[in-house]
Amino acid sequence: MIDLGPHITFILSSYIGTAIVVSLLIIWVWAGSNKQKRRLADLEAQGIVRRSQTES
Amino acid sequence: MTQTQTTPTKQPSWFSRLAHPGVYLSWSAHLVVPLIVLTIVTFGIGLWYAFFNSPPDYQMGETVRIMYIHVPNAWLSQMVYAIMAVSAVGSLVWRHPLADVSMKAAAPLGAAFTAVALFTGALWGRPTWGTFWEWDGRMTSTLILFLMYIGLVALWSTFNDQSKGARTIAVFTLVGAINIPIIKFSVDWWNTLHQPSIISTEGLSMPASIATPLLVMMLAFTLLFFTLHMVAMRSEILRRRANNLERRHIAQQMEAKQ
Numbered sequence: 001m002i003d004l005g006p007h008i009t010f011i012l013s014s015y016i017g018t019a020i021v022v023s024l025l026i027i028w029v030w031a032g033s034n035k036q037k038r039r040l041a042d043l044e045a046q047g048i049v050r051r052s053q054t055e056s
Numbered sequence: 057m058t059q060t061q062t063t064p065t066k067q068p069s070w071f072s073r074l075a076h077p078g079v080y081l082s083w084s085a086h087l088v089v090p091l092i093v094l095t096i097v098t099f100g101i102g103l104w105y106a107f108f109n110s111p112p113d114y115q116m117g118e119t120v121r122i123m124y125i126h127v128p129n130a131w132l133s134q135m136v137y138a139i140m141a142v143s144a145v146g147s148l149v150w151r152h153p154l155a156d157v158s159m160k161a162a163a164p165l166g167a168a169f170t171a172v173a174l175f176t177g178a179l180w181g182r183p184t185w186g187t188f189w190e191w192d193g194r195m196t197s198t199l200i201l202f203l204m205y206i207g208l209v210a211l212w213s214t215f216n217d218q219s220k221g222a223r224t225i226a227v228f229t230l231v232g233a234i235n236i237p238i239i240k241f242s243v244d245w246w247n248t249l250h251q252p253s254i255i256s257t258e259g260l261s262m263p264a265s266i267a268t269p270l271l272v273m274m275l276a277f278t279l280l281f282f283t284l285h286m287v288a289m290r291s292e293i294l295r296r297r298a299n300n301l302e303r304r305h306i307a308q309q310m311e312a313k314q
Contacts, residue, residue, distance in 0.1 A: 002107060002254065003118075004118045004194065005112070005118040007117070007118060007119045007183040008118075009121075010119060010179045010180070010182060010183050011118060011119060011121050011122055012101055012179065014122045014125055014126070014175070014176045014179045015125060015175070017172070017175050017179075018125045018129070018172050018175075019226050020174060021168055021171060021172050021175075021285075022168075022172075022180070022241075022280070024168075025164075025168045025284065027286065029165075029287050029288050029291070030261075030287065032288065033138055033287050033288075033289045033291040034288060036291050036294035036295045036298060037294060039294075039298040040294055040297065040298050040301075041303070043298060043301050043305075044083075047239065048301050048302075048304075048305045049301070050301065052296070
């Protein structure tokens with residue numbers, strides 16, 4: 001690891017803070033996507049499907 | 057003898073076909089995984105450059121490494137809003153559902169990137185300028201941008217009918233777009249503590265050893281945005297589809313009872 005000098009706290013805080021925000025953003029987006037996929041799968045399991053799916 | 061006239065049906069353009077929500081779900085499904093891989097690889101290269109293959113700046117020293125995350129997030133904070141403004145035009149002029157979806161999916165992402173830009177800017181400012189915050193043109197207009205993102209995210213949640221809400225939010229988004237040139241030119245218009253733009257029409261005002269990690273990190277964060285935006289848009293289309301199915305099912309049940 002390189003020597004980050006006297007301002008190491010500021011540099012690492014920036015990277016760690018960014019990593020936390022980006023990680024939370026990724027988790028939130030993926031969780032939202034999985035939730036909607038599960039909702040549609042549950043509806044399909046109950047026989048509630050789009051008209052185009054019933055026609056085919 | 058009567059002559060029947062047939063009006064030729066106008067075929068939708070290739071763009072309209074691609075932008076149909078169902079077609080979008082189909083083609084975007086093939087892009088998500090390649091985008092994720094490309095984003096991870098670009099971040100790997102960017103971080104390696106940022107920490108192991110770039111020198112300290114002759115003035116700022118090691119704190120220049122904060123620039124490799126601050127500038128990409130500041131760039132995204134404005135680019136995401138520009139994408140929302142273009143989507144708002146698509147929503148108002150063509151009433152395209154995918155434009156509404158794009159606008160809604162981008163807002164929380166823009167808020168997060170702007171928050172990171174403000175946070176890293178403050179942490180960079182303290183050792184460089186001696187202060188975390190100064191009410192100068194660039195910083196204040198970026199804070200206003202963050203508050204606008206938060207306002208737009210909150211506004212989306214107040215509408216039950218998302219297509220009606222989209223018209224109103226599109227107008228607010230376009231009005232707020234006036235802030236983007238203010239952020240961009242604030243460092244030229246006013247005497248500010250914030251340094252002038254490092255990227256201009258004349259190129260980059262820095263040596264290649266510092267410009268390379270910066271550009272790679274900008275690409276990595278831009279790819280991250282496009283990946284998350286695509287997944288969030290897909291999610292929003294599925295959410296609307298599920299809502300419509302539930303509404304139709306309830307209506308059918310009520311009809312059957314009567």
